[in-house]
Amino acid sequence: MKKIEAIIKPFKLDEVKEALQEVGIQGITVTEAKGFGRQKGHAELYRGAEYIVDFLPKVKIEIVIGADLVEKAIDAIRRAAQTGRIGDGKIFVSNVEEAIRIRTGESGLDAI
Numbered sequence: 001m002k003k004i005e006a007i008i009k010p011f012k013l014d015e016v017k018e019a020l021q022e023v024g025i026q027g028i029t030v031t032e033a034k035g036f037g038r039q040k041g042h043a044e045l046y047r048g049a050e051y052i053v054d055f056l057p058k059v060k061i062e063i064v065i066g067a068d069l070v071e072k073a074i075d076a077i078r079r080a081a082q083t084g085r086i087g088d089g090k091i092f093v094s095n096v097e098e099a100i101r102i103r104t105g106e107s108g109l110d111a112i
């Protein structure tokens with residue numbers, strides 16, 4: 001199992017969610033986040049205004065999926081979240097050791 005964490009522009013959340021649903025993901029966690037990348041938050045346009053603060057509003061998406069879906073999920077996120085401008089975000093992939101579905105006690109791939 002793999003976890004994909006994607007930091008995206010907030011206004012892209014709906015498009016990314018729809019793209020991921022088409023891939024067949026079973027669940028998603030969304031968190032409002034703040035961050036900066038290489039430009040350190042400067043000179044990035046947000047809602048038409050140039051922000052002069054360090055931290056810019058972002059949305060963090062987390063999905064845990066079978067390893068076979070990772071490439072498709074990455075493609076879906078990239079297609080939906082990319083504007084071509086700075087600040088489009090990042091995708092991080094990591095290993096997940098275990099997952100447990102609390103209601104049923106299922107574990108591993110059966111739990112996600």
Ligand SMILES: Nc1ncnc2c1ncn2[C@@H]1O[C@H](COP(=O)(O)OP(=O)(O)OP(=O)(O)O)[C@@H](O)[C@H]1O
Nearest residue numbers: 007034035036037038039058085086087088089090
């Ligand atoms: N190395 C990192 N570790 C953790 N979070 C990161 C990292 N890089 C970027 N982020 C998160 O992703 C958000 C978007 O990053 P951003 O797309 O600006 O990266 P970048 O490297 O500056 O690329 P670009 O030049 O396209 O802007 C940041 O605001 C931050 O929340």
Ligand SMILES: [Mg+2]
Nearest residue numbers: 037038039087
């Ligand atoms: Mg940046």
